[in-house]
Amino acid sequence: MILVTGATGFLGSEVALQLLQQGNRIRCTRRAQSLIPDILLPYQVQWVEADMLDIFALEDALKGVTQVYHCAAWVSLKQADKKPMINANVMGTANLVNLCMLHNIRLVHVSSVAAIGLAKPGDLITENHHLDQATETDGYAISKLESEMEVWRGIAEGLDAVIVNPSIIIGANAGTAGSGQLFETVHKGLKFYTAGSCGFVDVEDVAKCMIALMNTDICGERYIISPENRNYKQLTTEIANGFGVTPPSTLAKPWMMGIAWRASKIIGALTGKNPPIDKVSAQAASLQRNYDNSKIKKAISIEFKPISETVKEVCERLK
Structure with a gap:
């Protein structure tokens, strides 16, 4: 039996789908209020209600399980959520790690490139770079780093585990949530682009890498999963072309981004919703963050899906 945590989410549901399509028997955790994703409705899935902080429910969910894909995580830009998000993500991972050790269960843990530091200007970021926790202010990045430390x-202490660090995950099933917000914003007529760059990966490829790594004897390694590095002007132009709208044409300079995150913070406070941009993401939008994927390619010989193809699929779905 295979367990997938966070299977009601974007990545977790894709991992569950691919496992099912390969003929595996799977069990998936969900919170009581979480809806089952449409892509999993046609399949026989054993759903169990288990909060990651409820160690007794987790232990029940792990009965008879030999492999775990840990995709569950709380993601929020709200400053008020920072401390509880860090606590939930780290303690939930710690609970799972302890139980997997106790029952001799192999674990694939989903971290993020947010937990990896920056390289020198002009260099690619590799798995050997490490986030400086002393200077980091992004609550999500801290939560992923400290969660990863629980896996290490x-x-x-003897856990059989491997860690994946995906870059920005995109795919048609994201809808307008998460990375889908960028597509929706461009669709509505985004006027500005930023000078930064980052890695992007199709959700299907992240799931493929996780499943392939699970079925190796690799232990105690982390892998960046990021097939292509794109600057934001290039990516937003591709998205705009996919929707048939005018691409962003004005460079948003750092001082302009400063105004944007402050305004977003006020709007978020008034509406109670996640701000579309915060201080950390505004600053990151002008950074060059380009990733080296040679380690994962060497480990499993994966052929990544072109990002341009994924962009077209997302645009078609959102139309």
Whole structure:
């Protein structure tokens, strides 16, 4: 039996789908209020209600399980959510790590490139770079780094585990949530682009990498999953062309981004919704963050899906 945590989410549901299509028996955790994704409705899935902080419910969910894909995580830009988000993500991972060690279960843990530091200007970021926790202010990045540290702690104590660090995950099933917000914003007529760059990856490829790594004997390694590095002007232009709208044409300079995140913070406070941009993401929008994917390619010989193809699929779905 295989367990997938966070299977009601964008990545977790894709992992579950691919496992099912390969003929596996799977069990998926969900919170009581979470809706089952449409892509999993046609399949026989054993759903169990289990909060990651409820160690007794987790232990029940792990009965008879030999492999776990840990995709569950709380993501929020709200400043008020920072401390509880860090606590939930880290403690939930710690609970799972302890139980996997206890029951001799192999684990594939989903971290993020947010937990990896920056390289020197002009260099590619590799798995050997590490986030400086002393200077980091992004609550999500801190939560992923400290969660990853719980997995490393488990590995040191005998846990059979491997870690993946995806870059920005895109795909048609995201809708307008998460990375889908960028597509929606461009569709509505985005006027500005930023000078930064980042890695992007199709959700199907992240799931493929996770499943392939699970079925190896690799343990105690982390892998960046990021097939292509794109600057934001290039990517937003592709998205605009996919929707048949005018591409962004004005460079948003850092001082303009400063105004944007402050305004977004006020709007978020008034509406109670996640701000579309915060201080950290505004600053990151002008950074060059380009990733080296040679390690994952060497490990599993994956052929990544072109990002341009994924962009077209997302635009067609959102039309």
